Amino acid sequence: MAFITFEGIDGSGKSTQIRLLGARLEDGSIECTVLREPGGTDVSERVRSLLLDVSLRMEPMTELLLFSAARSQLCRERIIPMLAEGRVVICDRFYDSTVAYQGGGREVGDFDWLRDFNRRVTGGLVPDRTYLLDVTGEIGAARRAGREDDRLESGGVDFFERIRQTYLRIASEEPERVKVIDGARPRDEIAAEIWEDASRLLAEPAE
16 A cells, blocks of 8 residues: 655646556556546546636635645545555645645745644545655746646746745655655656655555
């Protein structure tokens, strides 16, 4: 059993690395489930459509609470039961995104308050490993160029740089959980580093 999450600003390459890790696990006959945030349940997917709707003007605290509501549903309906069955669960974003995006980017709430709040939302569930794909705001913007932005992706470079710095603070405070990976490197080089670490993680006996 292992709960693995991927984090990073939009354009960091995390979706590609999730796909590559999932395929590598399946090739090794390790069954895994890949989920996304917000989403993964009927309730959470409906919340997702609200959060990403560019036509809506949403207060930052409203945004934070909606993300948290979707996460609570996902944890209790899917993630916690699957982990109890001994499955590997990979999630595209988790509560670190709320601390980084709503806390750092939107500047809603104190860092420590947000971290404590998110642990309550998840019922104390903490990822076994978080891979933070770190790229600058400029690199993220360049990679997103030409694609249609959702409501969150429409933030400027300064917005994403605040998010990045909050992510790096999380990593500095939880180095045993969060592994920072230089997301500007070639795709296959990043994938190899993630696989080396993930294979060790999965080989560790469950506590």
